[in-house]
Amino acid sequence: MQHALELRDLTKLYGTRTALDAVSLTVPPGSVVGVIGPNGAGKTTTMRLILGLIRPSGGSATVLGADPWRAGPDLRRRIGYLPGELRLDSRSTGADLLEHFGRISGPVDGRFRSELVERLGLDPSRRVGTLSKGNKQKLGLVQALMHRPELLVLDEPTSGLDPLVQREFLALVREAKAGGQAVFLSSHVISEVQHGADHVAVLREGHLVRSARVADLRDEAPRSVRLEMDHPLTPAQARALDLAGLEILTMHPAPGTPDGRVVVEGRLSGSPAALIPLVAELAPQDVVIEEPDLEQAVLGLYAQPVPVPAGARRGR
Numbered sequence: 001m002q003h004a005l006e007l008r009d010l011t012k013l014y015g016t017r018t019a020l021d022a023v024s025l026t027v028p029p030g031s032v033v034g035v036i037g038p039n040g041a042g043k044t045t046t047m048r049l050i051l052g053l054i055r056p057s058g059g060s061a062t063v064l065g066a067d068p069w070r071a072g073p074d075l076r077r078r079i080g081y082l083p084g085e086l087r088l089d090s091r092s093t094g095a096d097l098l099e100h101f102g103r104i105s106g107p108v109d110g111r112f113r114s115e116l117v118e119r120l121g122l123d124p125s126r127r128v129g130t131l132s133k134g135n136k137q138k139l140g141l142v143q144a145l146m147h148r149p150e151l152l153v154l155d156e157p158t159s160g161l162d163p164l165v166q167r168e169f170l171a172l173v174r175e176a177k178a179g180g181q182a183v184f185l186s187s188h189v190i191s192e193v194q195h196g197a198d199h200v201a202v203l204r205e206g207h208l209v210r211s212a213r214v215a216d217l218r219d220e221a222p223r224s225v226r227l228e229m230d231h232p233l234t235p236a237q238a239r240a241l242d243l244a245g246l247e248i249l250t251m252h253p254a255p256g257t258p259d260g261r262v263v264v265e266g267r268l269s270g271s272p273a274a275l276i277p278l279v280a281e282l283a284p285q286d287v288v289i290e291e292p293d294l295e296q297a298v299l300g301l302y303a304q305p306v307p308v309p310a311g312a313r314r315g316r
């Protein structure tokens with residue numbers, strides 16, 4: 001199957017500063033890849049390279065089988081792009097702008113455009129200059145989605161949107177995916193990537209520090225565990241729990257329990273399968289095993305040392 005998007009050792013230098021260093025990544029049709037990373041990680045640079053707005057210093061981006069730097073408007077029409085900073089003519093109404101973008105990226109199915117406007121709650125009769133940040137963002141999303149492009153490139157798509165509209169956006173992403181469209185989105189919001197993407201790419205200082213299925217990253221993420229017991233753990237019991245992957249962080253008397261209950265708090269790495277029978281044997285009064293904390297897993301990647309640069313290549 002041909003990938004909708006294929007980055008191979010993609011590198012971008014601004015002067016001597018390496019904004020992106022040998023990043024390789026693929027996005028098959030009908031899938032959603034979320035790229036996440038701290039400020040300045042290279043997310044926007046990657047998107048601008050995919051759009052052919054800037055030229056790579058090394059490596060390549062292949063977008064729907066073409067080189068975006070050399071391709072013309074025909075390729076552009078097959079992509080829906082939401083830039084991080086929308087620059088729109090403030091005197092035009094939303095409807096005028098959608099007409100205008102439709103002429104460039106069309107053909108546009110008018111009924112689908114109206115559906116998007118309605119689902120995102122956009123008032124297209126208002127002049128852009130009078131719209132709030134979130135309402136401008138809705139306009140940007142409608143123009144990116146309305147021609148049902150084969151590839152969607154969305155830079156921080158939910159920025160400024162209220163939670164209900166965010167939810168609608170995630171539903172639209174799921175529908176796009178089900179219809180075979182490929183989606184490449186950037187986000188600072190880990191939960192958005194968790195709920196919207198199949199695959200996550202973590203960028204840091206221009207390096208791809210992790211590329212994994214969201215489900216795999218989630219399985220590896222730590223979970224908080226809390227046991228409430230009527231006796232403290234013996235050293236042998238603590239060792240057994242440790243061997244099952246539970247790092248015990250605290251063990252203290254439970255507040256508000258005069259009968260001497262003890263609360264054990266710990267962090268579990270990996271699956272709880274080995275832990276559960278041990279916990280059952282301890283017969284605790286209460287057990288809480290939290291959902292895996294993807295945010296902790298990703299923030300951990302932000303903090304790790306960046307690999308030694310592979311050596312950015314100039315020229316093509």
Ligand SMILES: Nc1ncnc2c1ncn2[C@@H]1O[C@H](COP(=O)(O)OP(=O)(O)OP(=O)(O)O)[C@@H](O)[C@H]1O
Nearest residue numbers: 014017018019037038039040041042043044045046
């Ligand atoms: N036109 C430019 N000239 C020089 N340096 C640039 C330019 N654009 C980006 N950079 C630098 O490239 C690096 C990557 O920037 P980029 O905007 O791609 O990051 P980002 O991940 O999108 O960050 P943010 O989350 O803050 O939007 C940064 O160090 C940035 O300062």
